[in-house]
Amino acid sequence: HAGELEALGGVKPAVLTRSGEPLLSQHSSLETQLFCEQ
Incomplete structure (x- = not known):
């Protein structure tokens, strides 16, 4: 896939697992925020 x-x-599997649902490209800021929390 x-x-x-x-x-x-370029949604990362780690983000998919953490959020529970796929993030859209427009949510890049949210994606970065999730990685910062880790």
């Missing part, structure tokens, strides 16, 4: 992840803006 690598192609699908790239289509979503």
